[in-house]
Amino acid sequence: MELLGSTLTTTYTRPKTSHFLPAISTMASSYRNTQPALGTMLTTRYTPDDWYKSNHNNYRESESSRKSAERLRKDTIRLMQDKEQLTRRTQENTSKNIAERVNDIVFWRSELSHEIDNMVTEIAALSEVKRRLERALAETEGPFQVSQECLYHREKRMSIDLVHDDVEKDLIKEVEVIRSCQERMRRHLDRAVAQLASNRGAQHELEKDMSDKVSAQRIDDRCHYLRNTSDGIGYYRGIDRLDHAVSLPDSWSKFTDDNILRSQSERAASQKLRDEIEILLNTTSNEMWNQFNNVNVAFTNRISETADTKNNLQAHLAKTMQEIFQTEMLIESLKKALREKENPLKVAQTRLEERTRRPNIELCRDNPHHRLVGEVREIEDTIQKLQQRLLEAENTLQTLVKTKVALEHDLSIKANSLFLDQEKCMSMRKSFPSLPRLVGYA
Structure with a gap:
C-alpha cells in the first residue's frame, strides 16, 4: 500500500514531466482546435484551468487524507502496542500482587495452624488436670463424712463430757479444712470449666479464621493462575464499581493477629491455671493429711486424759x-x-431532754x-x-x-x-x- 501510494503521489504531483502529459496536451490542443466547430453544439461550463485546478485539488486532498490516514494508522498501531504492553504489565503486577497476597495468606495460615496445634495440646492438658481435680474432689467425701460422723458420735457424750475439747476443735478444724479444700477445688474446677470454654472459643475463632484463609487462598490461587486463554473468564459489567470489602490490609492482618494474641493469652491463662491446680492439689492433700494426723493425736491424748480424769x-x-x-x-x-x-x-x-427546750438561738450545740x-x-x-x-x-x-x-x-x-x-x-x-x-x- 505504501508503494502504491508513493507511485501515485509521484505521478500526480509533477504532471508536466509525466509521460501522460503530451497526451493531455494533445487533447487540450485538439479540444481547443475543435472548440469553434463544436460551439454550436455544446454549452461550455468550465475552462481547462478549472479542470486542472480541480484535478490538482483532488490530488492534494487525496495526499492529505492518505497522510492523515497513515499518521492515524501509525499512531494507532503505536497506541495499541503501548496499551498492550501497559495491559500486560498491569496484569503482571496484578498477578504479582495476588501472589504476594497468597503468600501473606500462607504465612498467616501457618501461624494459625501452629497456634491451633498449641491450643489443642493445651486443651488436652487442661482437660486432664480437670479430670484429676474432679477425682481428687471426689476422694475428699470419705474423710469429710468420717469427720462429721466423729462429731456426731461425740455429741452423744453426756453431761460435763460434752466439752469443746482439743479433739472437737481439731475435728471441727478438720471439717473446715476439708470443706475449704473442697471449696477451693470447686472454684478451680469452675475456673477450669470456664477456661476450657474460653480455650475452645479461641480455638473456634482460630479455626474459623483458618477456614476463611483456606477459602481465600483457594480463590486467590485460582485468580493468580487465570490467563487470557483460561476457561471460565467472562464479562461482569460494573463489578469494578462494587465494593464488598469489610476490611483493609491492616485491619485484615490485625484481625488474625488479634485472634492469635487472644489464643496465646488464653493459653497463658490456661497454663497458669494448670500450675495453680497442681499446687492446689499438693497443698490440699498435705493440709488434709496433716489435720488427719492432728486429730488422731488429739484423740489419743483425750482418751488418756479421760482415763486419768476418773481418778480426780x-x-x-x-x-x-x-x-x-x-x-x-x-x-x-x-x-x-x-x-x-x-x-x-x-x-x-x-x-439532754431539758436542754431541748431552750428557746430560739439558745438552742445551741x-x-x-x-x-x-x-x-x-x-x-x-x-x-x-x-x-x-x-x-x-x-x-x-x-x-x-x-x-x-x-x-x-x-x-x-x-x-x-x-x-x-x-x-x-x-x-x-x-x-x-x-x-x-x-x-x-x-
Whole structure:
C-alpha cells in the first residue's frame, strides 16, 4: 500500500514531466482546435484551468487524507502496542500482587495452624488436670463424712463430757479444712470449666479464621493462575464499581493477629491455671493429711486424759463448788453495778431532754451538749459491757452447776466418753486416702 501510494503521489504531483502529459496536451490542443466547430453544439461550463485546478485539488486532498490516514494508522498501531504492553504489565503486577497476597495468606495460615496445634495440646492438658481435680474432689467425701460422723458420735457424750475439747476443735478444724479444700477445688474446677470454654472459643475463632484463609487462598490461587486463554473468564459489567470489602490490609492482618494474641493469652491463662491446680492439689492433700494426723493425736491424748480424769473427780468437785460461789458473787457484783448505772443514765438523758427546750438561738450545740451526748453513750456502753459480762457469768454459773451435778455420777459418763472416742471414732479413722489418690492420680 505504501508503494502504491508513493507511485501515485509521484505521478500526480509533477504532471508536466509525466509521460501522460503530451497526451493531455494533445487533447487540450485538439479540444481547443475543435472548440469553434463544436460551439454550436455544446454549452461550455468550465475552462481547462478549472479542470486542472480541480484535478490538482483532488490530488492534494487525496495526499492529505492518505497522510492523515497513515499518521492515524501509525499512531494507532503505536497506541495499541503501548496499551498492550501497559495491559500486560498491569496484569503482571496484578498477578504479582495476588501472589504476594497468597503468600501473606500462607504465612498467616501457618501461624494459625501452629497456634491451633498449641491450643489443642493445651486443651488436652487442661482437660486432664480437670479430670484429676474432679477425682481428687471426689476422694475428699470419705474423710469429710468420717469427720462429721466423729462429731456426731461425740455429741452423744453426756453431761460435763460434752466439752469443746482439743479433739472437737481439731475435728471441727478438720471439717473446715476439708470443706475449704473442697471449696477451693470447686472454684478451680469452675475456673477450669470456664477456661476450657474460653480455650475452645479461641480455638473456634482460630479455626474459623483458618477456614476463611483456606477459602481465600483457594480463590486467590485460582485468580493468580487465570490467563487470557483460561476457561471460565467472562464479562461482569460494573463489578469494578462494587465494593464488598469489610476490611483493609491492616485491619485484615490485625484481625488474625488479634485472634492469635487472644489464643496465646488464653493459653497463658490456661497454663497458669494448670500450675495453680497442681499446687492446689499438693497443698490440699498435705493440709488434709496433716489435720488427719492432728486429730488422731488429739484423740489419743483425750482418751488418756479421760482415763486419768476418773481418778480426780472428787478434787474437781471441790474446786467446782468454790468456783460456783465466786461466780455467784461476781454475778451479784455485776447486777449491783448495773443498778448503780441507772440513775447516772437517767440524769444525763434528763439533762439532754431539758436542754431541748431552750428557746430560739439558745438552742445551741455547745460543749455541754457534746459532753452530755458522750456521757449517755459512755454509760450505755458500760451497761452493755456489764450485761454481756453478766450473761457470760450466768452461763458460766450454769455450766458450773451442771458440772457439780454431773461430777457425782461422772464415772459412768467417762466410761461412755471412752467408748465413743475409742471404739466408735478411732475405729473409723484407721484409713485415709493416700496422697496419690488425694492429688487425683488414682
